[in-house]
Structure formats: C-alpha cells, structure tokens
Amino acid sequence: MTSRISIARPQSSNYNPDPHGLSNSRSSTGYRSANPDDPLEKLRAFSKQVEDAVEIYAQPLRPHLPAIGRFMIVVTFLEDAVRILSQWSDQIWYLQQHRHFPWGLSHLFLLINVVVMLGASGCVILKRYTEYSVAGLLGVVVIQGFGYGLIFDLTFFLRNLSVIGGLFMVFSDSMMTRKKLFAGLPTLSETDRRKYFLLAGRVLLIFLFLGFIIQGTWTIARVFVSIVGLAACVMVAVGFKAKWSAAFLVFVLSIFNVFANNWWSVPSAHPQRDFLKYDFFQTLSIVGGLILLVNMGPGGLSVDEKKKNY
Template sequence: MSSRISIARPQASSYSIDPHGLSNSRPSSGYRAANPDDPLEKIRAVGKQVEDNIEIYSQPLKPHLPAIGRFLIVVTFLEDALRIVTQWSDQLWYLQQHRHFPWGLSHLFLFINVVVMLAGSFGVVSKRYTEYSVAGLLGVVVIQGFGYGLIFDMNFFLRNLSVIGGLFMVFSDSMISRKSVFAGLPTLSETDRRKYFLLTGRVLLIFLFLGFVLQGKWTFVRIFVSIIGLAACVMVAVGFKAKWSAAFLVVVLSIFNVFANNWWSVHSAHPQRDFLKYDFFQTLSIVGGLILLVNMGPGGLSVDEKKKTF
C-alpha cells in the first residue's frame, strides 16, 4: 500500500498546484479572469446569481409558460368579444350615431369582429393555424382602431402596439416547430425569420410601459418606477439580460394592473368600469407576451446571443 502511494506522488521539483494553468495571472477577456474586487464585476456576479435562481425556481412552472402566455395574450380579445355580445345594442348605437355607420354595416362590423376574435383566440391557444389566427387578430386591432375612431388616441395606439408585439411573440413561438411559414420570403431561412419576428415583438412589447410613463401625475414613486421600468424596457428591446428584465416587467405590470385597473371595485353602472376593464385585460395580454419572451429568450438579434458568440 505504501509503495503505491509513493509511486503515485509526484516529485517536489515537478509538482504544480495549477497543472492546467487555470490560475494564470495574465489579463484575459474572459469573465473568469476578471478582477473580483471590481464593482462592475460584483454587480455582474450578483446578476448572474439572480438569473440562476430565477432559472432554478421557475423550473416547475416553465413547461406551462407557453400555454399561460398564449392564453393571456388572447384574453383581451375574448373579453372584447364578450363585451360586444352583451352590449350589442349599445355598440350598434355608438357606431351608427357617433361613427355614422349605415344600418347593416354596423351589424356586419361587429359580427366579423366577434367571429374573428373567437376563432383567432382558439387558434392561438390550441396552436392550430397559428399564422392565420395571428393575422386575423392583427386585422381586428387595425379595423377596431379605425372603426371606433381611436387610431389617433396615443394611449390606445401605444397599448395596441404592445398587443401586436405579443401576437408577434406567439408567431415566433409557433415557428419553432414549423418548417415553412411565409412562402413570400424565399430569401430568408426559418431561423432568420424567427429572429426578426422576435426582435419586432420585443420592441413593440415595451410601448405599454412608455404609455404609462407619459400619462398620469408625477410623484416620487412614479418617477422611481418609471426610471427602473424604462431601464428594463431598454434591456428587453436590445436583448440584454432579456429574460431577467422581462420577468421584472411581468411582476411590475401585474402589480400595477391590479391596483390601477381595479375595474371590479367600480359600480357596474359607472362608465369608467368598461375603460378600466379594457385596460386591465390589455395589460394581461402584454404580460402574456413578456411571459413568452421569458420562455423563449430574446433570439439571435440580441446582446445576450451575441455575447455567447464572442
């Protein structure tokens, strides 16, 4: 036994405490060789730890994130379809008296909206004919803007840009398992198309928060939340720590939505109830798009992906 140990033990003259050179003191561009006393490196280490914890504790929920995200994205369309059906006469009166729709055309306008929203929502949730479902829901967003005369309303415009961003995230998610989507784009590979859709979806998603910043009275809390939120929005748009910043926005928007758009606390006869309800479900849809971003990641056209390359 002792002879084997003596044979296996290296000679003192040739012994190296770091045979692989891992403790090389030469300057390195890699993260391992960074100065641990550098404040930026400490922040980076904390950020990495936060990302790891998010990844660990979100594992039980991660298989369900795509379904949750898809459902939340279409919930505003489902609520809108239900409101049109339950307020059919009021909707007709508004279109005919204020928007000057002829009798019959107003009926057709509402009917098409309800059918497309229900069919498109079902297609998105069930992952069947996703591209046609997304196209139909995009069409609803556009024609409602013109039909109800809200296309030049800044709040409506920014919110619907974010809803469109959520629909782009749905489309990007569906492209993972599809071999071809748009025959009209023969020069782009499926991977390239998905990159561009993810980039567009990321950028559009943040417009809801921009609308929040531009509206309302300025207080210290509002300024603080706006600064932090805008930083997270920029990180989402450029794809830097995109999963972490998207998760942060999910939390912030969810809390904001419950306290600011609490339509359930308003009397059913109060006209403000419908506006709060509309804003509440639209915000849920945008949260759904951010959840899909947390699940899929920012895609190839992002800082996070470029860091992996370089």
C-alpha cells in the same frame, strides 16, 4: 522482495518548474471576478445570481409557460368579444350615431369582429392554424382602431402596439414549435424569419410601459418605478439580460394592473368600469407576451445571443 527507493534529483538554485508560465495558480471554482471590489464585476455577479434564480424558480412552470402566455395574450380579444355581445345595442348606437356607420354595415362590422376574435383566439390557445389566427387578430386591431376612431389616440396606439408585439411573440413561438417538428429539414429561412419576428415583438412589447410613463400623476414612487422600468424596457428591446428583465416587467406590470385597473371594485353602472376593464385585459395580454419572451429567450438578433459567439 525488493524495496522501492526514491532518489531525489538535485536541483540548481535557478530551477523553474514552469519556465514558460503556462500553469494557472488560481483554482477554478466557478464564477470569480478579477477584482471583487470592482463595481462592474459586482454587477455582473449579481446579474448572474438573478439569472440563476429566474431559471430555478421558473423551472416548475416552464412546461406550462407557452400555454399561459398564449392564453393571456388573447384574453383581451375574448373579453372584447363578450363585451360586444353583451352591449350589442349600445355598440350599434355608437357606430351609427357617432361613427356614422349605415344600418347593416354596423351590424356586419361587429359580427365580423366577434367571429374573428372568438375563432382566432381559440385557435391560438389550441395551437391550431396559428399563422392565420395571428393575422386575423392583427386585422381586428387595425379595423377597430379605424372603426372606433381611436387610431390617433396616443394611449390606445401605444397599447395596441404592445398587443401586436404579443401577437408577434405567438407567431415566433409557433415557428419554434414547427422547427422542432421538422428538425431534419433545412430551416434557415424559417430561422431567419423567426429572428426578425422576435426582434419586432420585443421592441413593440415595451410601448405599454412607455405609455404608462408619459401619463398620470408624478410621485417619487412613480419616478423610481419609471426609471427602473425604462431600463428594463431598453434591456428587453436590445436583448441584454432579456429573460430576467422581462421577468421583472411581468412582476411590475402584474402589480400595477391589479392596483391601477381594479375594475371589479367599481360599480357596474359606472362608465369608468368598462375603461378599467379594457385596460386590465390589455395589460394581461402584454404580460403574456413577456412570459413567452421569458420562455423562448430574445432570439438571434440580441446582445445575449451575440455574447455567446464571442
């Protein structure tokens, strides 16, 4: 039986175990900032914590986010169709007396709007013929703006730009689903188109908040919310930390919508009720577009995506 003897190698006084400086004495324990006291490093660490929290808490809802987002985007069209049907005679009177529609054309105008809004909204919810449905709803937004004479109203214009942004998000979501179905086929042009639709959708979605900033009475709380919200809008538009900035806007707009557009607390005979109800459901549509953004991400034309390549 032999014994194992360790023989120590004599080392000179100038011996260096790492002559080329290739070792790394710092242990890899996840995210560590170069300088913990640096404000920029603290901000990066905080943003990463927020991103992780959004991912964790959104995980149970993630399979349902696309359906929730699509439904919320088209809910304003469903409400508008129901409102036209329930106020048919008032709508006819307004178009004929104030917009000077001839008899028959006013009826046809309203009927086309109702049929397209109900049919296209149902198709968007069921994910059937999404491209044609989105095109139909875009047409409704345009013809209603001209038909009711609201195309030059700034608030109406900004809100409808955001609704159009939500419809672009629906279209992008359908393109992503179709890409998964035909994963083995060349989809370069489809991917490029989706990038541009996502970019347009992101930019248009923030116009509702811009409308909120430029109207209303200014208070200290309103100034604070406007500054923070504007920063989140810019981040959504350029695609920087887009998921959690969109999640923040979903939270802010949802709270604002409940307290500012509480149409259910206004008597049914009050004329303000219809305006509050209209604003409430339009804001829900924009929140739906932001939910789709949280689910899909900002797309290829964004700061977040470019950072992955460097």
